[in-house]
Every structure is written in structure tokens, then in C-alpha cells.
Amino acid sequence: MTVKPLLGISLKVLSALVFTMMSATLKTLMDRYPTGEVVFFRSAFAILPLLAWLAWRGDLPEGLKTKNAIGHFKRGFLGTGGMAFGFAALSYLPLHDAIAIGYASPLIVVVLAALLLQERIRAYRWTAVGVGFVGVMIMLSPYLTPGTFAGGMMAGPALGAACAFLGAFASAGAMIQVRRLTGTEKTGAIVFYFFVLASGLSFCTIVFGWNMPDATDLALFVLAGILGGVGQILLTECYRYADTSVIAPFEYTTMIWALLLGWFMFGDLPTPTILAGAMIVAATGLFIVWRERRLGLERAKELKVAAQKPGT
Numbered sequence: 001m002t003v004k005p006l007l008g009i010s011l012k013v014l015s016a017l018v019f020t021m022m023s024a025t026l027k028t029l030m031d032r033y034p035t036g037e038v039v040f041f042r043s044a045f046a047i048l049p050l051l052a053w054l055a056w057r058g059d060l061p062e063g064l065k066t067k068n069a070i071g072h073f074k075r076g077f078l079g080t081g082g083m084a085f086g087f088a089a090l091s092y093l094p095l096h097d098a099i100a101i102g103y104a105s106p107l108i109v110v111v112l113a114a115l116l117l118q119e120r121i122r123a124y125r126w127t128a129v130g131v132g133f134v135g136v137m138i139m140l141s142p143y144l145t146p147g148t149f150a151g152g153m154m155a156g157p158a159l160g161a162a163c164a165f166l167g168a169f170a171s172a173g174a175m176i177q178v179r180r181l182t183g184t185e186k187t188g189a190i191v192f193y194f195f196v197l198a199s200g201l202s203f204c205t206i207v208f209g210w211n212m213p214d215a216t217d218l219a220l221f222v223l224a225g226i227l228g229g230v231g232q233i234l235l236t237e238c239y240r241y242a243d244t245s246v247i248a249p250f251e252y253t254t255m256i257w258a259l260l261l262g263w264f265m266f267g268d269l270p271t272p273t274i275l276a277g278a279m280i281v282a283a284t285g286l287f288i289v290w291r292e293r294r295l296g297l298e299r300a301k302e303l304k305v306a307a308q309k310p311g312t
Contacts, residue, residue, distance in 0.1 A: 005242040005246055008238045008239070008240070008246065009242060009246070010238075011235075012234075013285075015231045015235040016250065016254040016257065017257050020095075020257035020261060022042070022224050022231060023090060023099070023258075024265055024266075025227065026038055026042065027090045027266070028220065029224075030091040035084055035091070036202045036204075038221075039080065039201075040203050042221070042224050042225050042228050043194075043195045043202060043225070044225065045222050045224070045229070046195050046228040046232060047192065047195045047225075047229065049226050049233070050188065050191050050232075050233065051192075059188055063187075063189060064188055064189050066185060068181060072189070072190070072193040072197070073197065074177050075174055075177040075178060075181060076196075078171075078174040079170070079171070081166075081170040082171035082174055084167075086167035089101070089160045089164035092159055092160025092163070093161070094262055094266070095262040096262045096268065096274060099254050099255060100139045100274075101164035102167060102168045103132075103136040103168070105168040105172045106129070106172075106252065107129060107132075108169060108172035110249075113176065116176055117176065117180070124291055125246070125288070129248075129249055131280065131283075131284050131287075132284040135279075135281040136277060136281065137277075138276055138277035138280065139274050141273060178235075178236060179239050182236070187237055187240070195232075246288065249285060249288055252285060255278045256282065259278060
């Protein structure tokens, strides 16, 4: 596997922007459609850009061959759960709050990467993740008050927060599974089978009642699906070039896009506390970029010196 940390980080940041645009689009639909129906349309229409991308690369049908059907099912189950809980949170919370709570996911990923994938996590990376967590807690501090849960766990904000946390855990497991799949599977297969499984699993919720979308809402579903497909391709590709624990902290960049889109589309103005936390998170990402670049230059220098030694 080619190791290119900066390329992996760049793909992750771009995928974060695309996914935030998708979430903002779906937030406009969540109050009119069941979560299962939203997951279905998002997943089904996401297959379109994937097939177009594979056709452009001349990778059909070879790109869809798999050697690990069980691994795809695990990724599909976890990813669909994370998607459903995350979308449900959008029904009850402002865009930037729902995304901020989901930031628990990258922190969980770092721990799981160390335990399950045996990735080596250096002290500076643990420190960066810790600082990022502080930034997330600062953003959440106005939200995590006793008054938030005054109506009980089934009250809107409390239920939204619970869904966001459950989505974070499921998404972390899905990210770990993606990392495992990239060892033997092509990007096209990983993304395709996820969309197929997510579409199938969410379609089963039709028995609980769906609403027929009008032309405008159907167009929004198509847009969200296409954005989701493009974002998923970028996300899957980024794990080919860097360790999961390197990429995970850059999930925080979605907060920047969420703040901008939340204000522009829904009039949700962030508080100074939210902005302060976002700045800390952004600084964490910049530190990791700088550190990875420095380590890359050092490794390149060491390889050059070793190649110049006699007898090597």
C-alpha cells in the first residue's frame, strides 16, 4: 500500500466538505420523511456517481469483484446504522451541533485502530487528538447542560444527542472495517456493496410507512445521493494513503463547513464558544499536517542516505 499522508489527509478534508453539503441538504427533508426512507434514497442514488466513476476508469465489471463478502456485510451494517442515527440527529439538532457530537467518532477510531489494527500511535498524535477533543468539548459545553435533558431522554434535544452519539460509535466501527477492506478490495467494490446493503437494509423500513416525495423533494434526494456517492469515494480512497489514526482527526474540519452552511441555509448562528472550539480543532488539523510533512521529509532523507551507502 502506498503511503502518502498528505494526499490521504487532502482527500479526507474534501470528503468532509462534500458530506457536510449532503447533510445540509438532507436536513431540509428530515421533518417530512422517515429516517429509513432518507437513508434509502441517499444510498440508492449514490450508486449513480460510483458507476459513472468506475466506467470512466474502465473498471467495470472488474472493479466490483470481491474476495470478502462477509467483510462488506460488516461494513454495510455498521455504516447503515451510523448513517441512520446521524440522520435522525439532524431532525432534532442544529446542523453544527449534530456534527459536533459526532466528533466522538474520530476519537473512538484512534483507540480502535491501536487495539484492532495494531497501528502505531505516537505521542504527538495522541496529543493532537486530545487537543481536538478539548475543542469538541468547548463547542458542546453550552449544549450539555441539565436543562437540555429537562424533558427526559425522549425530549427532542436529548434524543438527538443520543442518536448522534450512537451514530458516532457505529461510524467508528465502519471506518475500521473500511481500513481492513482496503487491504484486499478495490474502492469501487467497497463503496458499491455498502450502497447496495444500505439501500436493502433501509428499504425494509417501508413497512413502517413512507411518504411519496414530490418533484422538488425528489430532486433534493437525488442531489444528496450524488453528493454522498462522491464523498464516499473520496473517503474510501483516503484510507489507502494514510493510517486511520492519521486521517481520523480531520473529521473535525466538517465543523467549519457546518458552521457556514448552518448559517447560510438555516440561519443558525454559532456562539463565540462554538467558534473558539472550532478554531482549536482547526489548529489541531494544521499541526498534524505540519508534523506529517516533517516526518515525510525526514524519512525521504534517511532513504536517500541509505541508498548512497556502499553495498546497499
